[in-house]
Amino acid sequence: MKTRFFIHVLSIFLLAFGTLFLSCSKDGGSSTTTPPTDETGKPITITELSLASSYLIDNSKTFTIGGKGFEKNDVILLKKRNSSQQYIFTIKQLKDNEIVVETKDNIPADTYEIYIQRDNKSKLLGETTITIVFNANIPDKQGMNIKGSVYSQGKGVPNVVVSDGETVTTTDENGIYYLSSNKTNGFVFVSIPSNYEVAVTNSIPQFYKPISSSKEKIDLVDFELIPANNENHVVAFLADMHIANRNDDIAQFRNGFVNDITTLANQVKGQNKKFYAITVGDQTWDQYWYSNNFGLREFKNLIKDFNFPIFHAMGNHDNDPYVANDFLSEKPFRENFGPTYYSFNLGKVHYIVLDNIIYINTGGGLGIIGSRNYNATLTQNQIDWLKADLATITDKSTPIVVVMHIPLHNVPNVNNVYSSRLTNYNAFMSALSGFENVKVVSGHTHYNYRILPNNSTNTNVTEYNIAAICATWWWTGRSGYADNHISKDGSPGGYGVMENSGKDLRFYYKSIGFDKNYQFRAYDLNKVHITADAFAPNANATYKPQVAEYAGEYAVVNDKNQILINVWGYQPNWKITVKENGNNLTVSRVNKKDPLHIISYELKRLNANAAPTSDFVTNNTSHLFLVTASSPTSTIEITVEDEYGNKYQETMTRPKTFNTAMK
Template sequence: MRILFTSILSAILLPVMADTLVHGTVTDVAGIPVAGAAISDGHEVVLTDLAGQYSLMSPLDLGYVFVSTPDGYEPAERLGNRPKFWQHVAQGETSPVDFRLRRLPSDSALAVIAVADLQIANRAVDRERLRDLYVPDLNRAVDSLRSCGLNPIVLTLGDQTCEYYWYDNNYGLADFNREFTVGAPVYHTMGNHDNDPYFAGDIPAATTWHREMGPSYYSFNRGGCHFVVLDNILYNNADGAPGHHGKRDYRTGMTSSQLAWLERDLATVRDKDAPLFISMHGVLLSYPVAEGDTVKTVYRMTNGGQHIDSLLAPFRRINVLSGHAHNSHFQHTPDGRIREYNYQAACGTWWPARIKPPRPNFWMGGDGAPWGYAIWNFSTPEPTQLYKGFAMSPDYQMRVYDLNCVAITDTTLTKAYLPGDESNRNVVLANVWAYEPGCSVRMFEDGRELKVTRVKAQDPLHFMLRAIPLKADGVAVNKALMPENTAHMFRAHASRPDTPVMVEFTDIHGHTFTTVLSRPARNSCLETFLAK
């Protein structure tokens, strides 16, 4: 009884950390106050007054305060290529927390480069690819956009690194920041592999991110749009401890604290008809389906998905940009109000990373889409997007097969492409990775339009270049190494085996891409592809 009484007395007498009064001023570089700027600690959201001043009471449990940069401005300070829109603040700190902003030129429209899952881990030449392929290609896109009078920023979609190798390979977030030398402002999104594996629990595991990268969720305004960057990975990492990797277990969802912040942040957006962009790592909506199939559930992110839907109810033009799946899934809600662009990983298929000896990442995802990134153009009233593969032309938007010439005999991997399969006779198969509701795919044989059916299928080239060679090398080809059964595949039956077929893809913005498949193809679709 004495022990119990002592425990209760100690709890009463222990000091409780009070909230800290955080205050400061937001000005431009000339010292002119910026009124109406939103300031947040990740919980509360307050606006600056006419003198550019703000104050809020905060527990500072996240350790920072940030400004949601108003449209027409950018942070005056950068850390490398990262806009410094936040300040680290300790509990009990009394000094003003000020922010300085720089006005943007009014004569250039915004462009956004969105890139998912770079996943650099200092293994199997991935750092060399970052240096020699990813960064140079991204910088060419930056230069091209600027030459067209656009003002580009880069938005990553999570998994810049891989926590599996932070300590084993001595490569983490700070190393990535030094080597991701893209010449445009970079706003980062946190992914599951960007958590510290030595810490258990969602907030403790984000400590390293907060120190090296800043807030794990935040917002900013640019190009007439409101951007929200969310952390929708609930990282549990059971058994994680200093010097010991945890289980790295997680689920896709959001904490009640972040959802409450999101509600307050969205309340600051006056124009609910303007485009709203939401960046997150985990997939929000269910995967697309083929003709004849139905979507069983709207939200793949079951923990918080419905809550987000209610918060987004006042908005009509919502674009969600996500990664994580290492495949391309472009999906809309049934009412078309929310469009998700779940982009292919920049690192392609990463799953063979744990095979011994390590293999380099494969240049396409399981759905057959090439590794790459998206380019959003805001020079028109409705922003438009285009997906571009690394070292590939922006016009490369599909891969087309003559199934008469596709022969995969290993029935343990697939029975879909057996030689002589009557169901594939004279069939043309097109993999159109940027397809979404509202697009069209048409095929023409000698000018005559063919009936096209959207199907779920696996990309045959992925079998030929990845699964089959791995199996021949003695690797157990599990589900993670197999091509995805994806719904951006289209079939049409031609009348003869020797006629050319033109495939025409028109995206939701009215951009049209065509390719002509000469038939019969060469001995195999692999030879046809490698001959390009």
């Protein structure tokens, strides 16, 4: 009697459990319930089972399982491997020796355990990998080991550029492409066409997909495009963030940069324009990857919540410092951000991201950080790929924007004379010949300068070398220091911004925490006198005597009534006008050091009885301008006009205070 009662209660429990399970997991939906495994009573028997190790699911949204013994009301459950996530689907078609399962639209590509459910029983059939494809029936082609579709809204998109980083091809009228690939780089990527976007995961555009390493295997790789009107768009260029979990950098990054660019992005979106960002390398700092447990993976997590797409370029400090091989040292970058060089289109502008660092890292090895040395060079593979990519653009008036970490040119002098920096400069310039409007955006230096086309070696390229988001490696804003954010040329920490309407591109430098119209800083040199008493009162007997060395000319009183102006975005086609009592003063371009940076970094380090790091100290810059007034107390009117006709002005009431809080 007790035994029959127990069995009766157990049957009610199992029936209720099965009903609850099915009611919580409707057809096509997801559930976190563990599949029931009761095999009491009549077992589920499937004979001649044929389950593929992988399924390609296309627009039909179905896949087939071979076998006998299936019943019409059976339910097929797919449970993600190593996850509680699972999906339940019905049988669309029942045949004697197979079933057709309808997956609906909501199952992501992944590896799954497949169960059959019948009444209150469940049986594991096996494991398979689900891959979502647009067209599973693309025929193979002799010699081609990558194939796929580029599609949007259920239709193939023609004339889209697809590449593996070596070979470049385009889709046919049905959106189908083929590649014969060496599979060297591990990716195939789409050059996103104008007025489309791709899905974004954790702020990273998914324009690339991994491929197998086997040349014999044929990879089927699709790309889905999302229509987006980006004819009018804004791009922010983010150079040298150097996040390393030191110097309060993460807090400064969040409280300063993140707030600043989020505000800008929201303003742009409020104008019905698209907003994007491209990093210009050195997202991290290889020297501290292991000691501070902060590398590219941690950086990726830091930026995952931005509400706009961020493309990424490689910097020399984004290589693995334990690896002394250029390609292998880039592995963490590829794992987190994809290809190290690629292209895409926004509106009428063609963007190209390059990796112009060959990382040598002499002495590097497992557990050993090498010298982290490198060459500023584009590999021949990139040069060849660049030519092939540009060959797909027939309209030579198309604006080309190239992003690469190390500058193409060295800093110009006061006469605007400059030299090339890239070792294979001529090959790069040759690849871009014929295009009328080329912009290069670079970083690396942590200061600002601009190079305009000339009539000799450079006839079509403008370069914007931009100062760093981290400014002086986050030192001046560190707790207890200057409480400002300034780069070693005196530029505020910031980033480049390009506003694009059709083929009209307009660039400016955006200082973090300031309005876009903040484009220069002016000093009353009568008040610029750098002494230990004023700026390093805590320096001891070792460091106090070094103040004059770092202060240079500013260690001496200047009573010449001079005004020094730092115009960080200066180009030779800008105009600088200074007036005293309505009269124009002579403006001379000079090569000097910015005094604010000296008191914000060098003097703060000396005040802490520490030696300033040589790479971080103030550098001479040629975007400084000097004028001499007739009086120490006259009011000075300063106007800086850029190439677009925008005017930036300051009325300087003298004497003007000199301290770390000045603007």
